[in-house]
Amino acid sequence: MEKLSIVKIGGNIIEDDTSLNAFLKLFANLKGKKILVHGGGKRATAIAAKLGIESKMINGRRITDAETLEVITMVYGGLVNKNIVAQLQASNIDAIGLTGADINSMTSEKRPVKDVDFGFVGDVKKVAHNSIDKLIKADFTPVFCAITHDGKGQLLNTNADTITSQLAVGMSNLYETSIYYCFELDGVLKDINDKNSVIKHIDSSLYKELLEQGIIADGMLPKLENCFDALNHGVKTINMGNTNMLTQENDNFTRITL
Amino acid sequence: MEKLSIVKIGGNIIEDDTSLNAFLKLFANLKGKKILVHGGGKRATAIAAKLGIESKMINGRRITDAETLEVITMVYGGLVNKNIVAQLQASNIDAIGLTGADINSMTSEKRPVKDVDFGFVGDVKKVAHNSIDKLIKADFTPVFCAITHDGKGQLLNTNADTITSQLAVGMSNLYETSIYYCFELDGVLKDINDKNSVIKHIDSSLYKELLEQGIIADGMLPKLENCFDALNHGVKTINMGNTNMLTQENDNFTRITL
Numbered sequence: 001m002e003k004l005s006i007v008k009i010g011g012n013i014i015e016d017d018t019s020l021n022a023f024l025k026l027f028a029n030l031k032g033k034k035i036l037v038h039g040g041g042k043r044a045t046a047i048a049a050k051l052g053i054e055s056k057m058i059n060g061r062r063i064t065d066a067e068t069l070e071v072i073t074m075v076y077g078g079l080v081n082k083n084i085v086a087q088l089q090a091s092n093i094d095a096i097g098l099t100g101a102d103i104n105s106m107t108s109e110k111r112p113v114k115d116v117d118f119g120f121v122g123d124v125k126k127v128a129h130n131s132i133d134k135l136i137k138a139d140f141t142p143v144f145c146a147i148t149h150d151g152k153g154q155l156l157n158t159n160a161d162t163i164t165s166q167l168a169v170g171m172s173n174l175y176e177t178s179i180y181y182c183f184e185l186d187g188v189l190k191d192i193n194d195k196n197s198v199i200k201h202i203d204s205s206l207y208k209e210l211l212e213q214g215i216i217a218d219g220m221l222p223k224l225e226n227c228f229d230a231l232n233h234g235v236k237t238i239n240m241g242n243t244n245m246l247t248q249e250n251d252n253f254t255r256i257t258l
Numbered sequence: 259m260e261k262l263s264i265v266k267i268g269g270n271i272i273e274d275d276t277s278l279n280a281f282l283k284l285f286a287n288l289k290g291k292k293i294l295v296h297g298g299g300k301r302a303t304a305i306a307a308k309l310g311i312e313s314k315m316i317n318g319r320r321i322t323d324a325e326t327l328e329v330i331t332m333v334y335g336g337l338v339n340k341n342i343v344a345q346l347q348a349s350n351i352d353a354i355g356l357t358g359a360d361i362n363s364m365t366s367e368k369r370p371v372k373d374v375d376f377g378f379v380g381d382v383k384k385v386a387h388n389s390i391d392k393l394i395k396a397d398f399t400p401v402f403c404a405i406t407h408d409g410k411g412q413l414l415n416t417n418a419d420t421i422t423s424q425l426a427v428g429m430s431n432l433y434e435t436s437i438y439y440c441f442e443l444d445g446v447l448k449d450i451n452d453k454n455s456v457i458k459h460i461d462s463s464l465y466k467e468l469l470e471q472g473i474i475a476d477g478m479l480p481k482l483e484n485c486f487d488a489l490n491h492g493v494k495t496i497n498m499g500n501t502n503m504l505t506q507e508n509d510n511f512t513r514i515t516l
Contacts (some may be wrong), residue, residue, distance in 0.1 A: 002486050021429020047332075050309050070337060074305075076328065077355075079328060083414060087357040096391075097335075102354045103342040103398055131352070133397040138389075141360055147340065153348035157341060252370035 004136070004175035005248065008164040009182050011042040013243050021087060023182070025245040028091035033169065033175065036088075036095075036143045039160040040080040041044055044072050046078075064119040064157040072157050077147035100124075100148030101155060103131045106163065108148035108156050122148045122156025122161065127170030130166055132164040137165050161223070163228040170233030179235060180253070181223070182243040187254030188224070190215060198241075202256045204228070208225045224256070233257045260368040262394070263292040263506065264434035266422040267440050269300040271501050272338055274466040279345060281440070284504040286349035290435065291394050294353075294401045295344075298338040302330050305337075322377040322415040334403035336353065342401055354398045358382075358406030359413060360486045361389045363475050364421065366406035366414050380406045380414025382421065385428030419481070430492030437493060438511070439481070441503040445512030446482070448473060456499075462486070482514070489516045 013019050018202045025037060030048055041062065049073045064072065069243055081097040088095035091183040100106030100122075108122030135142055144167065146160040161181070168177045187198035202210070207228060210216045227238045242251030265285055271277050285294060299509055301406065303313045306329045314321040339355040346353035358380075359362030366380030391398055404418040404427065407504065419439070426435045445456035460468070465486060470472045485496045499511030 024394075041332060047309075051305075052308075073340050074332035074336040077337070077340045078332040078334070082331050082335045082357050082359055086407045087359070087411045089359055089362050089407060089409060095359075096362055097355075097357075099340050099343070099357075101340060101347055103352055132397075134398075138392040138396070140392075147377050151343045151346045151347060155344050216363050 001174070003028055003032050004171055004177045005032065005036065005180060006037065006164055006168045006171070006177060007180040007182060007246065008037040008160060009013050009039070009243060010160070011039045013182075014038060014040050015042055019244070020084075023243050023251070024084065024087045025031070025091060028088060028093045030246070030248055035132075035136075035142055035171075037146070037160055037164045038076075038080060038143070038147050039053065040076045046074040047071055047075055058116050060127065061118065062157070063117070064121050068122065069120040070155060073155055074157060075146060081143060081145045087182060088143070089134060093141050094139055095141045095143050096135060097145070099145055099155065099174065100158070100163075104128050104151070105132050106148045107145075107168070108158055109152050110154070115198060120156050121152070122125075122150065122158045122167060124148060124158060124166040126144070127166055127228070129170040130243055132171065133174050142201075161226065165226050165235070167169075169233040171229055172236070175237050177234070178239065179227075180235040180246060181238070181240045182246055183240070186240065186245070187241045188197045188216070188220060188250065188256075198208060199254055200251060202254060204258050216217040227256050231256070232233065259352070259432070259434040261290050262429055262435045263288055263290065263423055264295065264426045264429070264435060265292065265438040265440060265504065266295040266418060267341060267501060269297045269298070270349060270442060271440075272296060272298050273300055277502070278342075279493070281501050281504065282342065283344045283349060284403050285501070286346060286351045288504070288506055292399055293390075293394075294342070295401070295404070295418055295422045295425065296334075296338060296401070297404050300393065301338060302492045305329055305333055319376065321375070322379050324378065327413060327415060331405060331413055335405055339403045346399065346401070347441060351399050352397055353401050355401045355403070356403045357403055357413065358416070358421075360449065361393070362386050362409070362414075363390050363402075364424070365409050368399040368408060368412070368414060371440040373494075378412070378414050380408065382406060382416060382424040385424055385429040387431050391432050409482045411478055413432075419484065423484050423493070426493045427488055427491040430494070434494050435492070436495040437485075437488065438504060439496065439498045440504055441498070443500065444503070444510065445499045446478060446514075448475070456507060457512055458509060460512060462516050485514050486516075489514070
């Protein structure tokens with residue numbers, strides 16, 4: 001199977017044009033077929049504030065009411081996505097910006113109301129891997145923002161990490177798929193207070209050990225759980241590391257495999 | 259040659275969800291290959307005002323400074339475009355939303371400063387008809403908003419009528435192309451005060467007559483000049499008429515041919 005790299009960047013780097021442009025040059029240099037996924041929550045929060053819309057969070061999660069969804073659609077789908085596409089075109093990457101509504105690429109279901117009503121938030125149900133592959137086969141590079149749709153005309157806000165892993169699982173039907181989660185840390189740390197304690201390789205058995213020793217906790221725990229879930233559903237390798245270190249050749253990232 | 263219909267809707271209909279959804283159903287029912295082009299100026303003006311950004315116009319034309327371009331990118335490329343795409347998906351049209359930056363589809367040049375500095379406004383230089391055709395051949399329906407790019411990373415605001423005619427000229431290399439300009443009037447009127455005076459068919463010789471008689475003037479003059487320019491560059495037919503009358507079979511529109 002041919003290789004496919006799916007790279008995810010978070011909201012922090014999108015705030016800083018210089019860092020973003022440096023990252024996009026690294027992304028442009030990645031070899032082979034590739035997909036970019038981006039968030040943009042911080043920018044959305046700032047523009048919502050300017051528009052007088054309060055960003056409501058419960059347990060660190062955004063409540064997406066109708067007017068917040070409008071802001072997200074403007075900021076993720078328009079401002080952030082189209083500027084990234086234009087920058088990539090300037091680096092000779094034939095990028096195409098997408099939400100899950102475009103080519104019906106990612107269908108989701110509005111999250112049912114239990115204890116909390118998260119509003120217009122979608123949980124991914126289906127990735128149209130064959131339609132997405134038509135774009136890849138045409139030598140276009142998809143750039144996904146964190147928006148899906150329900151197929152009935154409703155756009156839905158969807159976590160960018162989830163979009164990334166669901167996309168990767170879907171594309172694993174057609175490609176040997178690797179994920180690159182890019183963030184501020186150099187990888188998964190053995191000692192959270194020591195930036196130099198990056199674990200180079202985590203497999204299933206080391207993961208169990210680390211869990212038992214309580215080394216993986218807090219924010220990293222759900223991330224790694226999601227990683228092993230994606231690996232168990234066909235994704236080949238997951239890499240986590242610093243946005244400004246992205247290459248396919250280096251071993252700067254934490255590599256995660258079954 | 260296979261037929262291709264390119265439909266353009268203006269800013270007014272986008273303001274009204276009920277009219278927009280009714281129009282999108284008519285668009286969905288059009289037979290054969292098709293492309294939609296939309297503006298969104300009124301919505302952009304409203305959101306700019308909410309953000310405290312003054313919309314500067316000279317001779318009825320928007321001056322696009324950096325912060326206005328941000329609003330346009332959010333509103334045209336995000337809010338309006340992605341909601342149209344989601345609605346079309348609900349009508350089983352496999353839509354894909356695009357700016358000129360996506361798949362490098364429309365490259366433009368920042369308008370040179372003469373008497374007026376229009377800011378980040380682009381004049382179309384190149385339509386990548388073969389790239390756009392890859393989407394059409396894959397059975398996707400392109401939905402263009404009124405944004406292009408300069409190929410060097412800069413997005414540019416571009417008149418939606420111009421995008422429509424340039425797209426149509428470009429696609430005429432591959433298809434027998436018809437344009438449908440949809441607006442509030444039933445077509446080109448012989449008597450501007452009589453809504454029932456729609457001229458059913460204008461060809462080159464009638465156009466000359468109407469010009470000589472001074473029947474075509476004001477806003478309609480540049481529109482028709484653009485039409486005949488497009489027809490002289492390969493577009494087969496141009497239709498002008500009421501948004502809520504769009505079908506390929508009826509003769510409600512003014513039909514314009516060489």
